[in-house]
Amino acid sequence: MTGPGTDEIVVDRLTKQYKKLRAVDDLSFRVRSGRVTGFLGPNGAGKTTTLRMLLGLVTPTAGTATFGSQRYTELSDPVRKVGAVLEASSAHRGRTGRNHLRMICRASGLPDKRADEVLELVGLTPAAGRKFKGYSLGMKQRLGIAAAMLGDPQVLILDEPANGLDPEGIRWMRDLLKSLASNGRTVLVSSHLLGEMQLLADDVVIVAAGKLITQGPVDEVLGGMTGGVQVRVRTPQAEALTAALSELNASVTATQDGALLVHGAEAAAVGHAAFAAGVELHELATERGDLEQVFLQLTAGKAGIR
Amino acid sequence: MSLVNAELFKVRTTSLWWIMGIILVPLYAASVLANWAQASAGQPPSDAGVSDTQTAQIEAALQPINVATNLYTSGQYFGVLVVLLLSAIIVTSEFFHLTATTTFLTTPRRESVILAKFAAAAVIGVLVWLFTTVLNLLVVPLIMNNLDLGSQLGEAAVWRAIGLNLLAFVLWAILGVGAGVLIRSQIAATLILAITYVVGTSAIGLIFFLLSEYVAEWINNLQVLVPTTASQLMISGTDLPGSPPRWVGAVVMIGYAVVLGFFGTWLTKRRDIS
The missing domain is CATH 3.30.70.100 (Alpha-Beta Plaits)
Structure with a gap:
């Protein structure tokens, strides 16, 4: 039997202990390709910490979070394999949106024209030359998605992407993520907006207090409940x-x-x-x-x- | 190489570099004028109450070759300060503007990012050196003629001083990146570096003076361990009386750059980015 490909996310007994807080506690789940997976939990459930461990930004205390069997830091060309949108404000205030994307292109060996292509994809072309500090929260989210799409990755990871988007923006993002998943990509979206998740996700992973509560296809999770x-x-x-x-x-x-x-x-x-x-x-x-x-x-x- | 390119692109696409440039130009002009004034002031009268060593130092400093090396490295003091701050900000702005997440997602091998920052800072050091040196080569011959000393450009010592000046810019740039990694807060890093650089030399000089007066004379020799003193010694171009040899200054500076570089890289590798 061959191991999982790098388009499958495997979280295995992942644990992060801060001084007093066990932010993530022996968490295991899998995310399959070709589906949108919702990563749900109340505020402070450890969703962001889990995603940051998956992306090599935070070191786990124990356990692993991998793409197939490879850690993010072991991927030979991470920008082309995995795209991530973590926080809406992670760009320099004084830099234009286009230059923010070009900066990533240069560091990862992508041609500069990819920046303009993804700006077009997320509908930010008119604001490409504007400085980041002039962006609305919704525009910042779109820029984040643009950055994640630069390398046309097989796996997309988004942390609370609906924050700050207006209804039209949320609908746009839902359609985008669904079409990406239907093309066979792996899409993992964390959120606490449950109504939105019900419309978007095929599978859900529900966590609370750093622990896994349940996971599976949305229908099963709903049907398995009393009063479903x-x-x-x-x-x-x-x-x-x-x-x-x-x-x-x-x-x-x-x-x-x-x-x-x-x-x-x-x-x-x-x-x-x-x-x-x-x-x-x-x-x-x-x-x-x-x-x-x-x-x-x-x-x-x-x-x-x- | 593409990472160094990306780091320089980051500097180029924000307004910091030209703000620093605007600050540097008048400071450079002031440095040239100050050096000129010093060279034309001449020796103090013999009853001015200066020690023999000091008199010897002043005499040595007023020799044409030393006037020349001093003038041809004009702008070093403030140029290095600007390079030092820019180098630190290359690192601290990643945390100040939360771009570290994007940077380390793009390049998960963090040591490569830090190495690229060292290289980019060195390039900036070279550029600022080039800027001041080109201006010096244009302006200083006129001043030297005014002082009736000749341009002195035929002297090897002058070119050696210009070369060592370059080394100083590069080493301070590396030092700046290392300091930026250690002090992640942008405000703290820039303040601490600027204050240490500007006030530190005299403050630490005073401490060393007191220690050598009241504890032991040999302690004074340790003054060369202060980066600013070491840098000064390294680029002074000729061996002035009463100072350790010039290469000691270079060794101290390289030592600082290497230690901060390794420690900074090690620290960045283990930190959680959140």
């Missing part, structure tokens, strides 16, 4: 419907806006029960549990400032 799938019904005869549904062993809870949430029965069964009982329905819909609920359930008591 539910049926929303709206009726003027709530009591009659509740009585009819109790015969199906389904549990019913009322929401504040007057709808009923049914767990333990499919939408068809709910509709049939209502029909049989002569109950009038105004709404009948299957709802997948949302990531936010699942996330809060999973990380309950583990979030927060440590």
